[in-house]
Amino acid sequence: MGFNQLDPLLHSQLRLAVMSLLISVETADFVYIKEQTESTAGNLSVQLDKLSTAGYIEITKQFEGKKPKTTCKVTQKGVDAFDNYVKEIQQYLKP
Numbered sequence: 001m002g003f004n005q006l007d008p009l010l011h012s013q014l015r016l017a018v019m020s021l022l023i024s025v026e027t028a029d030f031v032y033i034k035e036q037t038e039s040t041a042g043n044l045s046v047q048l049d050k051l052s053t054a055g056y057i058e059i060t061k062q063f064e065g066k067k068p069k070t071t072c073k074v075t076q077k078g079v080d081a082f083d084n085y086v087k088e089i090q091q092y093l094k095p
Contacts (some may be wrong), residue, residue, distance in 0.1 A: 006085060012047065014088070015051055019056065027075065030044070052078075057073060058073045
């Protein structure tokens with residue numbers, strides 16, 4: 001049995017955590033994702049940008065009053081990539 005290469009974009013612990021979180025909710029704001037993943041703002045920002053550039057998530061920036069608010073949402077491409085990643089991991093775990 002051969003093993004397929006895992007998606008390097010999702011094989012990062014923080015990016016995988018972000019995708020797992022976004023799969024389970026419709027949208028999430030930056031602060032919520034930061035709290036749930038226990039990451040720093042700088043690191044999270046870089047990882048979100050990588051996921052966005054790949055087309056796995058959509059990032060919306062807006063203002064609530066005078067405060068900026070960044071919201072993230074998983075795309076269909078992101079859902080498909082995540083599902084495929086999970087299937088590939090399952091192949092590694094089969095006896």
